[in-house]
Amino acid sequence: xxxxxxxxxxxxxKEGQNVTxxxxxxxxxxxxxxxxxxxxxxxxxxxxxxxxxxxxxxDIAEGYSVSREKKESFPLTVTSAQKxxxxxxxxxxxxxxxxxEQYFGPGTRLTVT
Amino acid sequence: AQTVTQSQPEMSVQEAETxxxxxxxxxxxxxxxxxxxxxxxxxxxxxxxxxxxxxxQNATENRxxxxxxxxxxxFSLKISDSQLGDTAMYFCAFMKPWDSNYQLIWGAGTKLIIxx
Numbered sequence: 001x002x003x004x005x006x007x008x009x010x011x012x013x014k015e016g017q018n019v020t021x022x023x024x025x026x027x028x029x030x031x032x033x034x035x036x037x038x039x040x041x042x043x044x045x046x047x048x049x050x051x052x053x054x055x056x057x058x059d060i061a062e063g064y065s066v067s068r069e070k071k072e073s074f075p076l077t078v079t080s081a082q083k084x085x086x087x088x089x090x091x092x093x094x095x096x097x098x099x100x101e102q103y104f105g106p107g108t109r110l111t112v113t
Numbered sequence: 114a115q116t117v118t119q120s121q122p123e124m125s126v127q128e129a130e131t132x133x134x135x136x137x138x139x140x141x142x143x144x145x146x147x148x149x150x151x152x153x154x155x156x157x158x159x160x161x162x163x164x165x166x167x168x169x170q171n172a173t174e175n176r177x178x179x180x181x182x183x184x185x186x187x188f189s190l191k192i193s194d195s196q197l198g199d200t201a202m203y204f205c206a207f208m209k210p211w212d213s214n215y216q217l218i219w220g221a222g223t224k225l226i227i228x229x
Contacts, residue, residue: 031215042117042204042219050214058216090158098211099146099165104158 002027004105006091011110013085021076021108023091032074033092033102036060043090049074050096078110085112115140117207119220126195127228133180134190134223136205142166146208147188148217149179153201161203164188192225200227 004025013019025032031050035043045058049068063082068074074093078085088109092102116139126132138147149161164172164181171179176196180189192199205220 040122040221042206042221043217044219045216048214048216056214088156092158094215096215098215099163099208100215101148101160101163102217107156 004091004093004103006089006105006108008108009106011108013110013112015112016080017112018077018079019085019110019112021078021089021091021110023074023076023105024072025074025091025093025103025105026072027093027103028071029093029103030071030096031094032068033094034058034064034066034074034076035090035092037088037090037107046076046089078112085110115142115207115209115218117205117218117220119203119205119223121223122221123224123226125226125228128195128197130195131191131193132195132225134192134203134205134225136188136190136220138186138188138205138207138218140186140207142210145210147179147181148206148208149177149188149190150204150206151199151201152204152222153198158204162190195227197227197229199225201225 007022033048034046047066049055065077090107091105094100094102145166147164162174176193202222204222206217209216
């Protein structure tokens with residue numbers, strides 16, 4: 001089955017630790033995205049990538065880093081510099097065309113204490 | 114900068130009723146796309162319907178239809194014969210054009226509860 005996988009579903013970390021969230025897709029999509037979702041707010045774009053070895057900052061990139069070494073994979077690292085990392089993180093992918101649907105993974109709930 | 118506003122934080126209706134969710138947006142572009150996504154309690158985001166701004170005809174997908182008013186910058190979602198499975202958060206989204214890498218701008222969402 002084609003789709004996007006994110007792991008783990010729930011993640012707990014102590015403050016000051018970096019943590020990496022996994023995102024893998026087998027849809028052969030060029031573009032991949034990371035969003036953060038907080039209660040009462042829409043999705044906010046953290047980073048996106050349109051091609052391997054290239055990525056751009058979204059609206060809230062501070063405290064996060066990404067890599068795109070393979071077309072299928074787009075891991076997100078939440079660093080200790082992120083002031084308020086506890087949130088629900090969604091990964092998505094799409095083809096690069098106007099009106100194209102973004103396909104989403106099941107998300108990772110990160111709790112930092 | 115484009116913005117998307119969903120003015121109804123929460124709505125609830127009885128099963129089988131029709132419900133309309135509101136969305137307004139602000140843009141200076143003339144050609145763009147609009148979307149409604151659904152996020153049920155499982156939190157899996159799913160596309161409900163999309164609309165191309167240059168098309169006059171309102172998009173429909175089974176029980177879901179939109180009322181697209183381009184001049185008013187309004188994009189409401191109508192759900193007919195609502196079902197318990199329609200209970201979810203609904204997000205309206207605006208797609209930036211190709212020169213902004215097709216990014217999506219999201220509204221804050223409307224929580225829809227279908228009561229039995």
